[in-house]
Amino acid sequence: xxxxxxxxxxxxxxxxxxxxxxxxxxxxxxxxxxxxxxxxxxxxxxxxxxxxxxxxxxxxxxxxxxxxxxxxxxxxxxxxxxxxxxxxxxxxxxxxxxxxxxxxxxxxxxxxxxxxxxxxxxxxxxxxxxxxxxxxxxxxxxxxxxxxxxxxxxxxxxxxxxxxxxxxxxxxxxxxxxxxxxxxxxxxxxxxxxxxxxxxxxxxxxxxxxxxxxxxxxxxxxxxxxxxxxxxxxxxxxxxxxxxxxxxxxxxxxxxxxxxxxxxxxxxxxx
Amino acid sequence: xxxxxxxxxxxxxxxxxxxxxxxxxxxxxxxxxxxxxxxxxxxxxxxxxxxxxxxxxxxxxxxxxxxxxxxxxxxxxxxxxxxxxxxxxxxxxxxxxxxxxxxxxxxxxxxxxxxxxxxxxxxxxxxxxxxxxxxxxxxxxxxxxxxxxxxxxxxxxxxxxxxxxxxxxxxxxxxxxxxxxxxxxxxxxxxxxxxxxxxxxxxxxxxxxxxxxxxxxxxxxxxxxxxxxxxxxxxxxxxxxxxxxxxxxxxxxxxxxxxxxxxxxxxxxxxxxxxxxxxxxxxxxxxxxxxxxxxxxxxxxxxxxxxxxxxxxxxxxxxx
Ligand SMILES: Nc1ncnc2c1ncn2[C@@H]1O[C@H](COP(=O)(O)OP(=O)(O)OP(=O)(O)O)[C@@H](O)[C@H]1O
Ligand SMILES: [Mg+2]
Numbered sequence: 141x142x143x144x145x146x147x148x149x150x151x152x153x154x155x156x157x158x159x160x161x162x163x164x165x166x167x168x169x170x171x172x173x174x175x176x177x178x179x180x181x182x183x184x185x186x187x188x189x190x191x192x193x194x195x196x197x198x199x200x201x202x203x204x205x206x207x208x209x210x211x212x213x214x215x216x217x218x219x220x221x222x223x224x225x226x227x228x229x230x231x232x233x234x235x236x237x238x239x240x241x242x243x244x245x246x247x248x249x250x251x252x253x254x255x256x257x258x259x260x261x262x263x264x265x266x267x268x269x270x271x272x273x274x275x276x277x278x279x280x281x282x283x284x285x286x287x288x289x290x291x292x293x294x295x296x297x298x299x300x301x302x303x304x305x306x307x308x309x310x311x312x313x314x315x316x317x318x319x320x321x322x323x324x325x326x327x328x329x330x331x332x333x334x335x336x337x338x339x340x341x342x343x344x345x346x347x348x349x350x351x352x353x354x355x356x357x358x359x360x361x362x363x364x365x366x367x368x369x370x371x372x373x374x375x376x377x378x379x380x381x382x383x384x385x386x387x388x389x390x391x392x393x394x395x396x397x398x399x400x401x402x403x404x405x406x407x408x409x410x411x
Numbered sequence: 412x413x414x415x416x417x418x419x420x421x422x423x424x425x426x427x428x429x430x431x432x433x434x435x436x437x438x439x440x441x442x443x444x445x446x447x448x449x450x451x452x453x454x455x456x457x458x459x460x461x462x463x464x465x466x467x468x469x470x471x472x473x474x475x476x477x478x479x480x481x482x483x484x485x486x487x488x489x490x491x492x493x494x495x496x497x498x499x500x501x502x503x504x505x506x507x508x509x510x511x512x513x514x515x516x517x518x519x520x521x522x523x524x525x526x527x528x529x530x531x532x533x534x535x536x537x538x539x540x541x542x543x544x545x546x547x548x549x550x551x552x553x554x555x556x557x558x559x560x561x562x563x564x565x566x567x568x569x570x571x572x573x574x575x576x577x578x579x580x581x582x583x584x585x586x587x588x589x590x591x592x593x594x595x596x597x598x599x600x601x602x603x604x605x606x607x608x609x610x611x612x613x614x615x616x617x618x619x620x621x622x623x624x625x626x627x628x629x630x631x632x633x634x635x636x637x638x639x640x641x642x643x644x645x646x647x648x649x650x651x652x653x654x655x656x657x658x659x660x661x662x663x664x665x666x667x668x669x670x671x672x673x674x675x676x677x678x679x680x681x682x683x684x685x686x687x688x689x690x691x692x693x694x695x696x697x698x699x700x701x702x703x704x705x706x707x708x709x710x711x712x713x714x715x716x717x718x719x720x721x722x723x724x725x726x727x728x729x730x731x
């Protein structure tokens with residue numbers, strides 16, 4: 141058994157990735173209340189903020205005439221949904237450890253990278269499913285980027301999901317409790333998301349805040365989503381700061397960084 | 412199957428396992444007996460490649476735990492002390508994931524699952540969520556899961572802790588059946604002394620050290636002989652008389668006014684004692700030593716069953 145060939149070994153690891161992915165997906169389907177909750181949250185945001193703030197912003201300096209705050213907000217909400225779904229999915233490792241199932245995975249004859257990859261892909265798939273459901277709203281909001289646009293959106297969403305699930309996994313493997321994770325949530329993830337331009341644009345904020353927004357990597361993710369969704373409408377001119385390829389490069393580098401971080405920090409042994 | 416030499420683990424200042432050595436043979440049931448905190452789980456985790464040893468060497472099915480962890484993991488099955496099932500999934504789903512992780516082809520896995528679930532008498536609960544299982548059912552499911560990929564060595568960390576007597580006996584039944592049918596070596600820990608009698612050999616571990624290693628009978632005759640208890644009206648006189656007549660014999664007062672004689676050949680001493688002191692002795696009992704006696708002798712204390720089972724209950728509840 142020790143000398144199984146390289147290709148069988150590869151096949152075995154791929155099957156391990158698939159198995160871990162499948163478990164995530166089985167849980168996702170089983171826990172339909174969580175799915176509904178995760179879908180309802182962005183819809184509630186969209187509804188309340190969209191209606192509540194629409195009159196405030198309509199006709200102001202921010203929005204070109206004829207466009208709504210909902211249209212402004214939608215890309216940010218989509219990004220948020222992908223971000224939180226993938227993050228929460230990956231930190232389920234903490235629960236797995238708490239309830240013991242993690243040991244079953246750790247003692248299995250599979251490599252550490254397969255575990256990390258399976259978990260990340262599981263989280264990313266869940267995030268993409270939710271993102272895709274939200275994308276179905278686009279035509280009703282007067283946003284339609286075309287099929288190529290949808291593919292680009294998927295790519296960006298996938299990269300955001302990989303970034304956050306990688307980050308979540310790296311954190312979760314070094315954290316024994318949900319409390320520590322709550323701290324990170326409140327003091328790192330929430331501010332990053334608030335400053336990403338999802339709620340208000342870069343233009344017109346104080347310069348220190350503009351600086352923070354510029355170094356917030358999520359800004360580029362939201363910018364990319366906006367760019368694709370608005371296409372060549374006047375909204376794009378007013379709100380999109382960078383080219384798609386520029387945003388894509390940054391988001392892709394982030395995803396790569398998070399993946400490597402997760403691989404490095406996710407350790408098997410207890411020392 | 413297992414060759415362990417000078418295996419050692421330190422957690423900072425805590426010296427959890429202090430250089431232990433032993434061997435487990437093919438198809439042997441090897442018991443690891445020790446009180447809470449003795450280092451049983453730590454040893455098992457080192458052998459299962461989950462904890463890196465501080466020093467020493469261990470071969471599992473011929474593979475080194477430090478340098479060939481993948482091969483070791485492929486050769487072993489393990490049932491942890493704390494539950495490690497995904498209780499939001501069904502029993503069938505848990506078993507299926509296990510088979511996939513260990514590369515068991517799915518047609519083989521289906522047949523194995525059927526066979527093993529019949530053995531642990533859970534065949535009717537296959538499609539139910541583990542959440543709805545009792546502690547004993549979970550444990551049995553875990554044992555079945557640990558065997559799914561036909562390991563050469565099965566590690567069981569207190570597989571019967573916190574279970575009722577009936578379930579414990581059932582689990583022991585499976586363990587013996589397994590050894591017969593699959594030739595698997597079983598390395599198990601327990602702190603139930605009566606259970607250790609089911610093992611082929613036992614190592615008694617205390618404070619991270621193996622203090623004795625032998626068959627249950629060997630341990631008993633090595634560390635405690637037979638015990639003859641003499642009921643009498645006048646223990647002091649009897650005690651003195653026996654001491655005078657047979658100075659080499661080990662005699663001591665019992666806790667309730669009896670006289671206790673410890674000797675390797677109890678059966679031949681009973682008639683001699685009765686014959687010599689027939690007027691002083693009202694009743695005689697002869698008892699074989701229990702592992703309890705051995706344990707107390709070796710560690711200087713009894714395993715406190717009540718304490719242990721309170722811990723077990725807490726552990727089992729965590730699975731709910
Ligand atoms: N991760 C850890 N970090 C620090 N100390 C540890 C760790 N794991 C175990 N120990 C210590 O090592 C010693 C042995 O623990 P171990 O879990 O091996 O005991 P055990 O024989 O399995 O006991 P029990 O019957 O309670 O399960 C204990 O003193 C324990 O506190
Ligand atoms: Mg233990």
